[in-house]
Amino acid sequence: MRNLLRANFFRMRRDEMFWTCFGVVLACSAVFMFFWCREDLSLGLAVKLEEYYFNMVMALGLFDAVFAAMFLNAEYTEGTIRNKLAAGHTRREVYLAHFLTVLAASLLIMAAWLAGGCVGIPMIGIWGFGLAGWAHHVLIAVGFTVSFAAIFTFLGLLLSGRHATVAVVLTYFALLLGAATVNNILSEPEFSSGIITTMDEIQMAGPEPNPRYVSGTLRTFLEVLQDFFPTGQAIQVQNLSVLSPLRALACDLGVTAAFTLGGLALFERKDLR
Amino acid sequence: MDFVLETNDLTKHYKTTKALERLTMHVEKGAIYGFVGRNGAGKTTLIRLICGLQAPTGGSFSLYGCSGSSRDIHRARRRMGAVVETPSIYLSMTAEQNLRQQYQILGLPSYEGVGELLELVGLQDTGRKKAKNFSLGMRQRLGIAVALAGDPDFLILDEPANGLDPQGIVEIRELILRLNRERQITVLISSHILDELSRLATHYGFIDSGHMVQEISAKELDARCRKRIHLTVNSTRPLTAVLDKMGMEYSICSDTEADVYGPVQVTELTLALHAAGCEIRSIHEQNESLESYFMNLVGGGGHA
Numbered sequence: 001m002r003n004l005l006r007a008n009f010f011r012m013r014r015d016e017m018f019w020t021c022f023g024v025v026l027a028c029s030a031v032f033m034f035f036w037c038r039e040d041l042s043l044g045l046a047v048k049l050e051e052y053y054f055n056m057v058m059a060l061g062l063f064d065a066v067f068a069a070m071f072l073n074a075e076y077t078e079g080t081i082r083n084k085l086a087a088g089h090t091r092r093e094v095y096l097a098h099f100l101t102v103l104a105a106s107l108l109i110m111a112a113w114l115a116g117g118c119v120g121i122p123m124i125g126i127w128g129f130g131l132a133g134w135a136h137h138v139l140i141a142v143g144f145t146v147s148f149a150a151i152f153t154f155l156g157l158l159l160s161g162r163h164a165t166v167a168v169v170l171t172y173f174a175l176l177l178g179a180a181t182v183n184n185i186l187s188e189p190e191f192s193s194g195i196i197t198t199m200d201e202i203q204m205a206g207p208e209p210n211p212r213y214v215s216g217t218l219r220t221f222l223e224v225l226q227d228f229f230p231t232g233q234a235i236q237v238q239n240l241s242v243l244s245p246l247r248a249l250a251c252d253l254g255v256t257a258a259f260t261l262g263g264l265a266l267f268e269r270k271d272l273r
Numbered sequence: 274m275d276f277v278l279e280t281n282d283l284t285k286h287y288k289t290t291k292a293l294e295r296l297t298m299h300v301e302k303g304a305i306y307g308f309v310g311r312n313g314a315g316k317t318t319l320i321r322l323i324c325g326l327q328a329p330t331g332g333s334f335s336l337y338g339c340s341g342s343s344r345d346i347h348r349a350r351r352r353m354g355a356v357v358e359t360p361s362i363y364l365s366m367t368a369e370q371n372l373r374q375q376y377q378i379l380g381l382p383s384y385e386g387v388g389e390l391l392e393l394v395g396l397q398d399t400g401r402k403k404a405k406n407f408s409l410g411m412r413q414r415l416g417i418a419v420a421l422a423g424d425p426d427f428l429i430l431d432e433p434a435n436g437l438d439p440q441g442i443v444e445i446r447e448l449i450l451r452l453n454r455e456r457q458i459t460v461l462i463s464s465h466i467l468d469e470l471s472r473l474a475t476h477y478g479f480i481d482s483g484h485m486v487q488e489i490s491a492k493e494l495d496a497r498c499r500k501r502i503h504l505t506v507n508s509t510r511p512l513t514a515v516l517d518k519m520g521m522e523y524s525i526c527s528d529t530e531a532d533v534y535g536p537v538q539v540t541e542l543t544l545a546l547h548a549a550g551c552e553i554r555s556i557h558e559q560n561e562s563l564e565s566y567f568m569n570l571v572g573g574g575g576h577a
Contacts, residue, residue, distance in 0.1 A: 003380035010377055014366060079361040083419060086324040086357075087378050088350040271287075272326040273358070 004097035029116025048128030072156030284331035307474030360416020410441030
């Protein structure tokens with residue numbers, strides 16, 4: 001498998017899509033951070049780096065999806081996967097080598113985001129929650145990046161043809177939609193207190209139980225479900241509200257194992273052309 | 274006999290179609306094996322099974338004596354190079370980068386030999402030009418170069434002349450002959466361009482609807498396709514006496530049938546047979562090409 005990995009990295013280094021994703025993430029991360037910090041400094045606001053630093057984390061999955069879809073699809077459209085099998089590599093080796101390549105590329109794209117965001121350090125200082133807080137959130141990001149790589153490799157290698165690229169990217173949006181829906185439900189406050197405006201005055205209403213608030217077992221289920229979505233974890237990192245880091249990492253492990261083992265089993269039986 | 278590839282009742286069924294049905298074939302070491310069949314006859318399916326792209330539904334095959342179902346088949350495949358359907362090359366890479374990529378896949382310790390391979394296929398001057406800007410012939414040659422990386426001694430080429438111009442076809446033909454003669458590489462070529470194949474092949478396998486119809490050496494085929502007169506007589510005993518006396522080459526097909534080769538003076542032969550008391554019942558001139566031989570074999574009604 002070492003040979004396949006070397007070959008994949010050789011190709012990745014020359015892959016225009018990889019460098020495009022890497023460059024766009026690096027540039028966006030740096031430029032947005034610079035303008036956000038400059039605006040806040042001009043307004044005299046005392047902001048902390050983490051308030052902006054994790055803003056781009058949601059978009060990482062999209063770049064991972066685009067890269068994985070294009071990189072893996074080329075193996076089918078250009079027929080090069082045949083060279084690997086005809087050269088005597090097992091399907092298991094081919095699958096795992098692609099998974100590790102997609103993972104490495106996704107982590108490098110993530111590194112571009114992390115590096116770009118550091119533009120804010122000379123302007124507003126380091127993270128308010130310190131390096132430990134930074135590492136804590138980055139660890140979750142690494143976890144869901146591994147899950148993304150497993151899901152996109154699964155789809156990219158099991159679907160072939162032109163529709164595969166679209167399917168991988170659409171899957172990212174489906175995951176995003178699912179996670180956003182769960183997050184919206186979980187974000188409902190337990191009590192609602194509102195403002196009542198009458199003809200003469202404005203009155204504050206007392207706190208009342210919010211009928212849309214979900215509690216008990218269903219809430220626990222939705223929290224776990226949110227952790228199962230890599231996009232759900234991304235939302236939590238962006239909002240600096242990771243509910244349970246250990247559970248999130250355990251979910252990443254579960255998702256990665258399920259998609260990789262399932263992918264290996266299905267890829268073993270797939271008729272290639 | 275030393276066989277590089279043997280298949281035994283190899284079968285591949287898809288959901289609704291039977292692509293290969295109990296196919297048995299033998300590719301001898303050192304041969305250029307022409308695998309002939311119509312479109313959809315099962316040629317590419319067989320190649321896919323050999324290359325490990327698909328699994329057979331039934332039957333077995335062995336590569337260098339190693340069974341297709343054994344764990345060691347992956348090692349045996351390392352001695353093989355293949356171009357299946359279209360050349361398997363990265364279009365965004367140059368010819369040299371494609372070869373370097375294949376060297377890495379094979380785990381070769383250095384890139385030594387890349388230049389020689391490019392020269393062998395006539396792509397040494399392509400420089401930084403990417404494969405997407407290559408002509409079809411250049412891509413085909415690059416595909417063969419990629420298949421030749423790792424110095425295989427068995428090369429599988431699926432329709433290598435497809436889409437090539439006449440000059441490209443000649444170039445590929447010369448390359449295959451050179452590889453076979455100079456490097457002793459056994460070659461399996463699937464094709465339906467029979468005229469082209471007849472200039473290369475030392476052995477033929479004719480496939481139709483997933484079945485092997487016939488395996489034959491080029492020598493045997495030449496003999497069968499030779500210009501001859503097919504005679505049906507009351508008895509071949511007087512016929513052989515007359516033919517021997519006239520010094521003619523012939524072969525006896527049955528008690529009443531024989532083939533006579535070479536230029537035949539029909540009047541002279543008829544008179545001699547009449548004098549010997551041999552009655553001629555029918556006389557036909559036969560001169561088959563590979564194409565007509567194949568059509569007769571599979572029953573026509575389609576394109577080879």
